Each structure stands twice: as C-alpha cells, then as structure tokens.
Amino acid sequence: MHTLTLVLILLLLMIASFYFGRQRALVVSSGNIRMLNSLPGYYGYYTALWCGIPAFIIFIFWQFSESAIITNLVIAGLPEDITSLSRQQLNLIINEIRNIVSGNMVADMTRPEIAAAADHYRDLQTISDIALLVVIIALGLTGATYALSHIDQQQRARNKVENTILVFLIVCSTIAIFTTVGIVLSVLFEAIRFFQSVPFTDFLFGLEWSPQTAIRPGQVGASGAFGAVPLFVGTMLISLIAMMVAVPIGLMSAIYLSEYASSRLRALSKPVLEILAGIPTVVYGFFAALMVAPFFQGWGELLGLDISSESALAAGVVMGIMIIPFVSSLSDDVIYAVPQSLRDGAYSLGATQSETIRKVVIPAALPGIVAGILLAVSRAIGETMIVVMAAGLAANLTTNPLESVTTVTVQIVTLLVGDQEFDSPKTLAAFALGLVLFVVTLILNVIALYVVKKYREQYE
Amino acid sequence: MNKLASSRPKTIDQVKASLPKRHLSEKVFRSIGLISIIISLMFLFVLFYTIVSKGYTAFQQTFIQLEVNFDERLLDPEGTRHRDALSTADYGGLIKASLSKLFPEVTTRNEKRLLYSLVSTGAAYQLRERVMDNPALIGQTQQVWVPVDDEVDMLIKGHTLRDVPEAERRLRDVQIAWLDQLEAKEKLALKFNTAFFINGDSREPELAGIWGALMGSIYTLIVTLILSFPIGFATAVYLEEFAPKNKWIDLIEVNINNLAAVPSIIFGLLGLAVFINFMSFPRSAPLVGGLVLAFMTLPTIIIASRGALKSVPPSIREAALGVGASTMQAVYFHVLPLAIPGMLTGVIIGMARALGETAPLLMIGMVAFIVDIPSNILDPATALPVQIFLWADSPERAFVERTSAAIIVLLGFLFVMNALAIILRKKFEHRW
Numbered sequence: 001m002h003t004l005t006l007v008l009i010l011l012l013l014m015i016a017s018f019y020f021g022r023q024r025a026l027v028v029s030s031g032n033i034r035m036l037n038s039l040p041g042y043y044g045y046y047t048a049l050w051c052g053i054p055a056f057i058i059f060i061f062w063q064f065s066e067s068a069i070i071t072n073l074v075i076a077g078l079p080e081d082i083t084s085l086s087r088q089q090l091n092l093i094i095n096e097i098r099n100i101v102s103g104n105m106v107a108d109m110t111r112p113e114i115a116a117a118a119d120h121y122r123d124l125q126t127i128s129d130i131a132l133l134v135v136i137i138a139l140g141l142t143g144a145t146y147a148l149s150h151i152d153q154q155q156r157a158r159n160k161v162e163n164t165i166l167v168f169l170i171v172c173s174t175i176a177i178f179t180t181v182g183i184v185l186s187v188l189f190e191a192i193r194f195f196q197s198v199p200f201t202d203f204l205f206g207l208e209w210s211p212q213t214a215i216r217p218g219q220v221g222a223s224g225a226f227g228a229v230p231l232f233v234g235t236m237l238i239s240l241i242a243m244m245v246a247v248p249i250g251l252m253s254a255i256y257l258s259e260y261a262s263s264r265l266r267a268l269s270k271p272v273l274e275i276l277a278g279i280p281t282v283v284y285g286f287f288a289a290l291m292v293a294p295f296f297q298g299w300g301e302l303l304g305l306d307i308s309s310e311s312a313l314a315a316g317v318v319m320g321i322m323i324i325p326f327v328s329s330l331s332d333d334v335i336y337a338v339p340q341s342l343r344d345g346a347y348s349l350g351a352t353q354s355e356t357i358r359k360v361v362i363p364a365a366l367p368g369i370v371a372g373i374l375l376a377v378s379r380a381i382g383e384t385m386i387v388v389m390a391a392g393l394a395a396n397l398t399t400n401p402l403e404s405v406t407t408v409t410v411q412i413v414t415l416l417v418g419d420q421e422f423d424s425p426k427t428l429a430a431f432a433l434g435l436v437l438f439v440v441t442l443i444l445n446v447i448a449l450y451v452v453k454k455y456r457e458q459y460e
Numbered sequence: 461m462n463k464l465a466s467s468r469p470k471t472i473d474q475v476k477a478s479l480p481k482r483h484l485s486e487k488v489f490r491s492i493g494l495i496s497i498i499i500s501l502m503f504l505f506v507l508f509y510t511i512v513s514k515g516y517t518a519f520q521q522t523f524i525q526l527e528v529n530f531d532e533r534l535l536d537p538e539g540t541r542h543r544d545a546l547s548t549a550d551y552g553g554l555i556k557a558s559l560s561k562l563f564p565e566v567t568t569r570n571e572k573r574l575l576y577s578l579v580s581t582g583a584a585y586q587l588r589e590r591v592m593d594n595p596a597l598i599g600q601t602q603q604v605w606v607p608v609d610d611e612v613d614m615l616i617k618g619h620t621l622r623d624v625p626e627a628e629r630r631l632r633d634v635q636i637a638w639l640d641q642l643e644a645k646e647k648l649a650l651k652f653n654t655a656f657f658i659n660g661d662s663r664e665p666e667l668a669g670i671w672g673a674l675m676g677s678i679y680t681l682i683v684t685l686i687l688s689f690p691i692g693f694a695t696a697v698y699l700e701e702f703a704p705k706n707k708w709i710d711l712i713e714v715n716i717n718n719l720a721a722v723p724s725i726i727f728g729l730l731g732l733a734v735f736i737n738f739m740s741f742p743r744s745a746p747l748v749g750g751l752v753l754a755f756m757t758l759p760t761i762i763i764a765s766r767g768a769l770k771s772v773p774p775s776i777r778e779a780a781l782g783v784g785a786s787t788m789q790a791v792y793f794h795v796l797p798l799a800i801p802g803m804l805t806g807v808i809i810g811m812a813r814a815l816g817e818t819a820p821l822l823m824i825g826m827v828a829f830i831v832d833i834p835s836n837i838l839d840p841a842t843a844l845p846v847q848i849f850l851w852a853d854s855p856e857r858a859f860v861e862r863t864s865a866a867i868i869v870l871l872g873f874l875f876v877m878n879a880l881a882i883i884l885r886k887k888f889e890h891r892w
Contacts, residue, residue, distance in 0.1 A: 170698060176695065182730055183726060183727070281816070281819075352482055352486045384724065434726055
C-alpha cells in the first residue's frame, strides 16, 4: 500500500497548491479579478499541474527502474562464487532472494549468504522508498513554488492549463493505436519464433495436429505435428452450424420486429434479445455441455445415430443461439434504414407486405445484412468459452457435425493454460494460431465495416 | 369484342387466380417471423429454467445434528489451553466419537469408515473454530449442526436417486439406511448455505464458496475501471470535440472500431506476451487481468461515449462559444454535463461485459485452484466466470449445483448493472 500512500500525498500537495495558486492570483490582482488574464481558478490549476506532473513522471520512472537497479546492486554485493554462476542459476538465486524479501519463503531454510543478500535487498528497498518519498515531496514543492512565483496579471494560465489537458486527451486517444500495435507485435513476434522451428507451410497446410513435444529424445511421438488444417476445418464447421441457426432466426426476427410486430411485442422482445446478448459466454458453455450435448446424444441414440458427447453440433447450435441477437440487432438497423418510399412504391404496385419485404426491402438492405453476417462470422470464429467447454480436444479432420472436432480457440486455450516455459514450439504454436485468428477476424471486420459505411451513404 | 380477345385470359383474372397463393405465402412468411421470435424467447426461457432449476438447491445445504462431547482428554490432554495445542488437536476424533454414539451397532472397521464419511471433512474445522473462539467449551457436551458430505447432500436434495443399483452409486445401502434413521430422528436438516457465500474454492463441494472468486472479480474490475474510465472518456472527448479531420484521426477511428470486434482471447494473448512474459508482472494477479480487460472494454466505452457526446446538439456549444467561452470551457461546462449520463451508461455496459469475460483471464493464468481469499490486486486470484468454468469441469455431482448457483449470482450482478444503466439512461436522457 506504499504506492497508494505516495499517490495520496501527491494529491494532497496538488490540492494545497491549487488553493495557494488561486490565493496568489487574488493577491496579485488585489481583489479585482477583471485585471487578471484568466479566472483565478485557472491559476490554481496551473500551480497544481506544476506541482503534480514532474513529480508524477519521476514517480512512474522510479517504479519501473527501482527493481532492476536494486537487483543489480544486490548482485554486485554477492560473493564471487555466486556471481560467477550462469545466467539461469543467477536468476534462480535472485528469485529466491525476492521470495524471501516478500515473505513467501522463510530465510532460515537457505544459505547464510543468500539470507544476507535478502537483508541487503530489504535495506535497499527501504532506502529507495524513503528517497522516493523525499524526491516526490521536494519536486512537488519546487514545481509549485516555481508556478507561484510566475503568477502575475499577464500570465495566460487558462491557455496553459487547457493545452496541458489537450495533450492528455491526445495521448489517451493514441492508446487504441498502441493496443493494436501491441497485439500485432506480441503475436507476430512469438509466431515468428514458432515459424523458425516449424515451417510456415507445414503449419498452414499440414493435415495433422498433435502438439506434444518430447521430454527426452527418441520418445514415441517425439516430433509434434503442427498442421493446423484440422483446426481450421473444425472452426469453420462449428461456425457454419452456428450461422445456420443464427442467420435464419436472427434475420426473420429482425424482419418481423421491424415490419410486422405491434409496438407492444417490439417493446417486449427487444429487451429479451438484449438479455440473450448480455449473457456471459461461459454460461452458454455450461448450458451446451450440461444440457444440449446430452440432449442431442439422447436423440441420436433414439434415431440410431452415434453422436459424440462433444459433438460439433451441440457447440455450434449453442453458439448460434448466442449470435442470434447480434444478427437480429444489426439486421434490424439496416432494415430500419431502408426508406419508406421504397415500400410505398411496392405497395402501390399491388404487392403484398411479404412480397415487398422479400423483393424490395431485403434486396435494398442486402449489403448491410451481409456485413452484419460477416461480423457475426468473425464473432463465431473468435468465440472461445462455448467451444472450450462443449467441443472436443482431438483434432479430427472431419466435416461430420456429429463427431467431435476442435477449434483454433480451443487449442490456444489448451496450449497456454497451465505452467510451461515460453520457448517450446508447443507454447509458441498458440501465438501462431492467435495470429491466424487475428488476421482472419481483422479481414472480416474490415470488409464488413467498409460495406456498412458504403451502404449507409447510399440512402443518406 | 373479337374471338381472340375473349379467349385470352384477362390480367385481372390471372391476378385473382394467384391471390389465394399469394395470401398464403404472406401468412407463411409472417408466421415464420413470429416463430423465430418465439424460438429466441424459448431459448432464453430454457436457459434460465435450466440454470435456476439446477442451481437454486445450492443455496441450501444439508446439516447433521451431532451431540459433540468436547472431551478434554482428546483436545487438551495436558490442560494448558495453549492455542497451538488447541489448533492441532484431533477434532475429527470428536466427530467420530459422536457418530459412533449415534450408531453403537457399527463396529467393523469398514462400516465405521462408511459411517464417518457421511460427515464433511470441513466439520472438524468448524469444531476447531468453535473451540478456538471459546476454550471454555472444553469438557462440555453440545448439540452442533455440521455440514454433511456432498454425496449425502445430493441424496437428501433428491439429485441422486435411491433406486439405482448399489454398484452404480457412491453411497452404499447401509449408509442410506443410516441416513433414513437420522432423518426419522430429525437429525438432518436443510439450512441456508452460508459457506457458499463466505468461502473460497475447495475440492469438497460442500465447503466450496464463491467469495474468493467474487473478490478476484471485484479487484479486477477496480483496475479495469480505474484505467478504462478516464482513458475512454478522454479519447471520446478528444475524437468528438477537438480532433481535426485528417488521416491520423481516421486511423485512430478505424483502429477503435476494429478493436471492438477483435476476439477477446487475442487480448489475453497480448496480456500474456506483454505483461507476463515481457514485463514479468505476477501471474494470476487481478492487476494483469484488469489491464487486459481494460484494453478490451476501452472500444466499447469510447464508442458509447462518443454516441452520447454526438447527441448533444451543436447549438449548446455555439451558445457557449458565443458568450466567450473557450472550446475547452464549452465542452467542460456545457457539453459534458449533458453527455455524462450517456457516457456512464457506456461505462457500466463495458464493466458488465468485463465482469462476464472469461477467455482472456484463462490466458493470463487466473484459472488456478486458489483457496485463499485475495486481499489485494497482486494476490493470485480467479474471477467469478473463471470459477464457473473450473467448477463446470469438476466431476462431482454436487458441483453441477454449485456451478448453476454461481451462474445465478453472476447473472444477478449483470442484471443489476444493466438495470442501473437503463435507469440512468431513462432518467437523464434528453430528447432534443
């Protein structure tokens, strides 16, 4: 809670300097605030910013570098025979020291020199904490004093405060870009490491997926197979089933709600669809595994079919249910956007309502509907929890919906859940799959957003 | 009228002849629409019915009334009343003794084992707590209600059927006979399951609770809120009110729209690679979970906040600028107050999404078996949806019930959050 205390101290300092800055402005103007360039409050903010920003920057910098500097100092203080160890062993020892410091381990159980190092570490940490406190308070006071001494009638405090805020707003708005860059880099970087050990074409076109790696050489199944085609086929199969459920139901619901339904039915069913959209996917996954899969299995037995308990059908159908509200709300928007004049034209030619919808409204709304379906497909491909809980792990290359298939997301989860080192192809394969997933969904989204944008302009 | 014309069918006749068919197809089309809506409603109903009917029983737990003799010879043979001695004493022995007193006819080793397994392993800890709180109990005899084993609980609640062959169920016939005797003596009762709300995770269903996961979720959401709330607001305000129209801003907008549609598991990969592997933050910590969820919810918040800002009519801004306010003052004092309810609605909806999200948390290791209640954002923790995922995977029959109950709690929270958002929107919505 040390960090929190520091932040609180800094905030208190800022509040105090706001008050003093405002007072100072009033003094400078000798009570006549029309003499001032800005309102007195702005001089307060100006002082507070000068007090807070430099101290805050140092604070952040300190937080990031503290641990590295202390670790280096501690290593330098270790006896010769430990510092001469290999990097890995040294890292182990540092971890041990840190564990002792944070109280996860009892010091009596280790060697005396490591216990001494832990004490050293703790001392350095205390020194660093005190130093940080002193530096922050000093910087805050200096900044505030500097700002206070610069307050006079011509000081353009408002412009300066507003510019600072604007810079903050701009920095925040670039975070979206950094997130995308971060995703691309992190996934790409690990994926490239993966492709160094497994050729790109083997991954993309290989027909066999069994991502185990050998613990010792010469073991059975020592060379893992990383052909992702079964996963792609499984993903597409489940998404296809989901679409076969979601598109007709979602689209027809949207048509009925926007063209036929009384306002009462509309008022009732819209929130219901929204509730369906708001249910967490883990709940759908539980529902699929607990209810739908045994249900299908039971019917399969009655009909003499052999349906796997982790069939693609169950996962796909439940995923379809999840996507219904998505399809229906997107279609609803585009159907609503079709101008009434088109409908009136069709009615005047004697068309029935359903003919108008089928021959005029739907064709007019088609680009938007297609875009909505593309977005829904990208949702289905990226959906994780339903398939993790209801689809299988075995990578069968099959298009039979009654059998168990696995998907890209299921494999990412299975490869990464649990402890494993970060340099085996097994772990890195997950990032390669993630890259494929990201690229495919990105392409679908870009196409969909482009189509939607194009379509919206048509009738505006 | 010539012959040719009269023999040729008139258009109006053709139309009339086709009318029944057209009206039929109209009806069919209409009913298909109605049926799809009914199907969606039915799905929702079946989903809720399943969860509630499976889960409501978990809010109660079967307890057994035992006459426990807090025997000094067993608990504190030296009579020191020292805390260490008391905390390591054999409380299981007390329970065994009182069970044996209830069924004196049970003598063989095997039968004794069956008898003792009726009571939860947590019962001994309960007795320990009682004694530690009040050492004066030692030497007394008291009636104590302790939880029974999950298999017994399932039988009493009717989830396990009695008429299956003995080989196919976990409880033996003789155990069921004992239970019937206990029931006849009114020594078994269903009571409110407090353990479910105040305990952390456990391998024993009757001791497992959601409090640890709930605290994990709360810490994670606090981190998410602290980050995504200011950043999302600032981005929305900048893009809507200050940004010039240029390529750079277009890039940012396209980026935000795309991020909104990126699968959540990808954000988990980002968290794993950047925060855990590169910056070596602790695994399983709500801090990392909150960071990842903040990135995930940012686009939602930004898009909703921009919508709210957009709905404030330009006349408000122009009036403010007209009396000499700066752009910043116009936004801060006039536009924001009108847009805040809409923006907050977006934040709440984003938080509700973050609360239900599971996949990214699996990636960053918030999926471990954690018994302790996390006490800050760096402690290892799980979250409520992850707990549901973990329990759903457990083979014990009793965990199905607990999972459904945890889902009910989760849905309850989501319901409250969404209701709050709707109330906020209704209450402060301006129609211009």
